[in-house]
Amino acid sequence: MNTSASERWIPxxxxxxxxxxxxxxxxxxxxxxxxxxFTDWNTLVKNLSFAGLKNYSFLFQDFRFQxxxxxxxxxxxxxxxxxxxxxxxxxxxxDQKIKAEALFRxxxxxxxxxxxxxxxxxxxxxxxxxxxxxLILQAMGxxxxxxWYISTKIVPAISIGQIEFGLPLALIAVAIAxxxxxxxxxxxxxxxxxxxxxxxxxxxxxxxxxxxxxIWFQIILPQLKPITVxxxxxxxxxxxxxxxxxxxxxxxxxxxxxxxxxVYMFETTFRGNHYGQGAAIxxxxxxxxxxxxVPYLISSMRKEESA
Amino acid sequence: MTNxxxxxxxxxxxTLLALMALFYLLPVYVMGITSIKGMDEITxxxxxxxxxxxxxxxxxxxxxxxxxxxxxxxxxxxxxxxLSAILGSLNGYVxxxxxFRGSDTLFTLMLFxxxxxxxxxxIPLIQFLQxxxxxxxxxxxxxxxxxxxxxxxxxxxxxxxxxxxTELLEAAKIDGNGFFGIFRYIIFxxxxxxxxxxxxxxxxxxxxxxxFAVSLTTQKQQPIMVALQNLSGSQVVQWNVxxxxxxxxxxxxxxxxxxxxxxxxxGLLAGSIKG
Numbered sequence: 001m002n003t004s005a006s007e008r009w010i011p012x013x014x015x016x017x018x019x020x021x022x023x024x025x026x027x028x029x030x031x032x033x034x035x036x037x038f039t040d041w042n043t044l045v046k047n048l049s050f051a052g053l054k055n056y057s058f059l060f061q062d063f064r065f066q067x068x069x070x071x072x073x074x075x076x077x078x079x080x081x082x083x084x085x086x087x088x089x090x091x092x093x094x095d096q097k098i099k100a101e102a103l104f105r106x107x108x109x110x111x112x113x114x115x116x117x118x119x120x121x122x123x124x125x126x127x128x129x130x131x132x133x134x135l136i137l138q139a140m141g142x143x144x145x146x147x148w149y150i151s152t153k154i155v156p157a158i159s160i161g162q163i164e165f166g167l168p169l170a171l172i173a174v175a176i177a178x179x180x181x182x183x184x185x186x187x188x189x190x191x192x193x194x195x196x197x198x199x200x201x202x203x204x205x206x207x208x209x210x211x212x213x214x215i216w217f218q219i220i221l222p223q224l225k226p227i228t229v230x231x232x233x234x235x236x237x238x239x240x241x242x243x244x245x246x247x248x249x250x251x252x253x254x255x256x257x258x259x260x261x262x263v264y265m266f267e268t269t270f271r272g273n274h275y276g277q278g279a280a281i282x283x284x285x286x287x288x289x290x291x292x293x294v295p296y297l298i299s300s301m302r303k304e305e306s307a
Numbered sequence: 308m309t310n311x312x313x314x315x316x317x318x319x320x321x322t323l324l325a326l327m328a329l330f331y332l333l334p335v336y337v338m339g340i341t342s343i344k345g346m347d348e349i350t351x352x353x354x355x356x357x358x359x360x361x362x363x364x365x366x367x368x369x370x371x372x373x374x375x376x377x378x379x380x381x382x383x384x385x386x387x388x389x390l391s392a393i394l395g396s397l398n399g400y401v402x403x404x405x406x407f408r409g410s411d412t413l414f415t416l417m418l419f420x421x422x423x424x425x426x427x428x429x430i431p432l433i434q435f436l437q438x439x440x441x442x443x444x445x446x447x448x449x450x451x452x453x454x455x456x457x458x459x460x461x462x463x464x465x466x467x468x469x470x471x472x473t474e475l476l477e478a479a480k481i482d483g484n485g486f487f488g489i490f491r492y493i494i495f496x497x498x499x500x501x502x503x504x505x506x507x508x509x510x511x512x513x514x515x516x517x518x519f520a521v522s523l524t525t526q527k528q529q530p531i532m533v534a535l536q537n538l539s540g541s542q543v544v545q546w547n548v549x550x551x552x553x554x555x556x557x558x559x560x561x562x563x564x565x566x567x568x569x570x571x572x573x574g575l576l577a578g579s580i581k582g
Contacts, residue, residue: 007485010487011405011407012401012407015397018397019413022457025428025432025454029428030423030427030428032430032431033427033430036431090327093320093324093327098321110568113560113568114561115514115532119334121535121549122550126337130351131351132337136355180331188575241426243518244532262426262518265426266522275430278426282427283427286423289422298415300415304411
């Protein structure tokens with residue numbers, strides 16, 4: 001738009017406070033946290049003397065933090081796969097021109113409106129080994145009911161240094177709760193994607209004699225690819241940051257089988273006053289999230305500019 | 308395909324959908340029946356059994372314990388939501404209709420703030436709030452939620468305004484309207500839906516948030532989710548009280564979802580950059 005000179009600085013002035021706030025609260029505070037992570041501030045008394053990589057080297061040798069990294073990796077894979085799979089399945093079922101579509105949609109999405117804390121509290125009971133789903137399984141005649149989040153088993157337990165590498169079975173229970181809460185989001189995303197595919201595309205393929213399966217694999221799925229990328233990014237960063245659900249549902253667990261960096265950071269910083277270590281954990285979390293988010297943000301911006 | 312196979316497929320489809328729906332509703336069912344059970348019916352082996360009557364002592368105790376915190380959350384979520392929507396709309400308006408050199412880059416830098424783990428700003432944030440005297444206070448939490456809500460609110464409203472044709476703005480300009488005039492006469496009347504989407508999304512997020520709430524407040528100032536976590540974490544509290552508490556804590560956002568779910572879903576999808 002053409003603007004007069006006096007009009008040009010008003011918009012800039014209007015948005016300046018927000019940009020300054022973001023500059024200070026996001027970038028300034030991250031820099032500050034980064035600085036704290038290199039200090040010896042590991043008691044209640046503030047101590048900003050430089051300690052180099054001490055906090056980081058402590059963490060990478062620490063049994064609990066090693067367990068956390070294993071858990072984050074295992075949980076992220078499990079959570080993304082399950083949430084995407086179930087979300088896509090729900091979207092496909094709903095997209096079959098069904099009756100009462102709105103009702104089903106609402107039932108699958110409503111957990112998104114709840115707090116992770118509420119979800120944690122409820123699923124802690126549902127997956128409590130001595131009640132909940134295990135009662136139903138026992139009534140069905142299942143002898144060995146699962147231990148859910150109490151289990152200390154890790155599969156496959158490959159010994160790496162001091163930890164057993166693999167999927168701690170207790171995390172399956174946490175994943176069930178998160179999938180219950182988040183799959184509605186994936187469903188909504190895929191449903192929006194499916195609805196954006198013009199019917200003519202399918203019709204044209206049918207006229208050309210394509211089989212339903214071919215249409216599905218060669219036309220529909222490729223069209224959903226950008227959505228899958230978005231979903232992986234969103235779910236991935238949620239998984240790397242996760243704190244409240246684990247804190248409310250299980251806590252760190254025996255042998256730290258359900259511990260995650262978010263919980264460790266919180267406990268070591270605010271319960272143990274190890275600010276330097278807490279800052280180092282959160283910088284590692286930030287690095288992991290950035291690996292996922294930054295390329296995505298840059299490519300989104302490029303797409304916008306070329307649009 | 309014959310009619311029978313079609314019918315069988317339809318039946319299969321509805322059966323599968325019904326089973327999935329059942330799974331999604333089970334937790335709510337358990338919360339509901341447990342919350343109205345009497346003290347002698349909340350043993351672990353009776354989880355799935357219906358209550359023998361309607362006992363409200365669970366709710367009475369949960370409400371007695373949580374009422375101040377519900378009030379705190381309301382005092383936090385409502386003002387923070389209003390402020391977020393106002394700032395988001397101003398920013399979105401500038402970033403969609405008054406772009407300047409570098410504004411897209413600045414916007415991307417702002418969006419990054421939406422994805423960071425808040426653990427990575429928490430230590431300086433606490434020191435900062437202590438310095439300005441807002442640590443352990445509802446106004447302090449309002450400030451925090453407004454600032455960290457800027458990226459998502461700006462994003463949703465910017466995408467919303469991008470859909471308003473620029474010709475309308477040009478016409479308003481010719482009539483002698485400037486930055487504020489155009490906003491008042493063109494953008495604002497057309498953006499009620501956008502405000503509703505942002506409002507619902509922010510309200511839900513702030514109401515449900517836990518990390519800031521638990522790190523920045525103690526005792527009397529705690530929002531509902533911290534109080535709920537304390538309630539369920541204590542061994543002495545009865546199970547029916549916990550479930551009644553969880554339902555009370557979830558009720559406001561559930562009601563918003565039931566009545567305005569359409570807008571909530573729009574906010575949900577807007578968070579994935581390409582709204």
